[in-house]
Amino acid sequence: MSINIGIIGTGRIAGNQLAPALQNVKGARFWSVLSRDKDRATAFANQHGAMAQTNAFDSLASFLADPALEAVIIATPDALHAQQAIACARAGKHILLEKPMATSLEDAQEITETCTRERVRLAIAYHLRWHGAHQKIAQLLHSGELGKPFYARALWTWKAEDNSNWRAHDQLGKWWGLAGVGTHCVDLMRWMMLPICGEVTGVTGLVDKSTYGGPHDETASLSLQFGESVIADITTSVQFSATSRFELYCSDAVVICDGTLATDGGGSATVNNEPLSFELLNPYVGEIQNFVDAIAGTARVAVSGAEGARNVEILLQASS
Ligand SMILES: NC(=O)c1ccc[n+]([C@@H]2O[C@H](COP(=O)([O-])OP(=O)(O)OC[C@H]3O[C@@H](n4cnc5c(N)ncnc54)[C@H](OP(=O)(O)O)[C@@H]3O)[C@@H](O)[C@H]2O)c1
Structure with a gap:
């Protein structure tokens, strides 16, 4: 069937x-x-x-x-x-x-x-939940092998050639860099931290719109606090292009990912300076497979509507 x-x-x-x-x-x-x-x-x-x-x-x-x-x-x-x-x-x-x-x-x-x-x-x-490195890091973190998490940060940017994209305008979009890539980083942080620290309890955000002067964020920086402990910083931009980075600082390990915040399932990752081997997966196949398995009743939806709504709420708080 x-x-x-x-x-x-x-x-x-x-x-x-x-x-x-x-x-x-x-x-x-x-x-x-x-x-x-x-x-x-x-x-x-x-x-x-x-x-x-x-x-x-x-x-x-x-x-x-x-x-x-x-x-x-x-x-x-x-x-x-x-x-x-x-x-x-x-x-x-x-x-x-x-x-x-x-x-x-x-x-x-x-x-x-x-x-x-x-x-x-x-x-x-x-x-990003179906990226081989992220899956391995989540498993290590959630099983306690990395120790207690204290701090995480993510940088994901691209350079927009101009502001003609619908994301830069009021009627079709609400955020620019934050919608393009920032929302993924918020989901990544929630996926990693929620099982250990509980929900996001604090959100602050700073937004720069100086290149085009439009309604939405060009560079944005947000800080999330999970429970009463871990702080996660996220920076997105459409003003410059750089290799993406995800960093996680725990009591027993420092995790650094370069280029894994992307569409292709690639990049590299280290744990305490040692390379982390991971399977090169097509994350979109994993994402759609989870949806199909959930319809068939053999899996739970990985990111529910309630999780998506909480993500929207965080973006709104960070950009208001
Ligand atoms: N998960 C990811 O990795 C990822 C990456 C990129 C984008 N996205 C998300 O996917 C969605 C689409 O993004 P995209 O980058 O694919 O955008 P896009 O290239 O601009 O494509 C959007 C499509 O929507 C249709 N559309 C219907 N009404 C439209 C309108 N008034 N103006 C413009 N397009 C309209 C168009 O198809 P027709 O002309 O055929 O109607 C258009 O090709 C967004 O929600 C975005 O955040 C996700």
């Missing part, structure tokens, strides 16, 4: 990562696609081998009316997620929703509540 999965949006992440990864997910197949443009939908469906007889749509209602469509991956601008996800849930389709799941806490909660009411699975797409 294969679960039929449709994709909404034919952009960068859908075309470069999600549709190709779907080909390597067990128990699922790429079924159909929705675009604002019918020709673009047809080209995308052909390129990635969508299996439905009618596989390319430019109307959300027609796309969702297909009874054979069981699940949807939503990969559109952040401010469109709520309306699209709620429509998918009401049509009885399971949802893998790109991050950040919404641009307001109210929308994030409404998506989660609708999915619960309609009894569909909702997973939020934080692919």
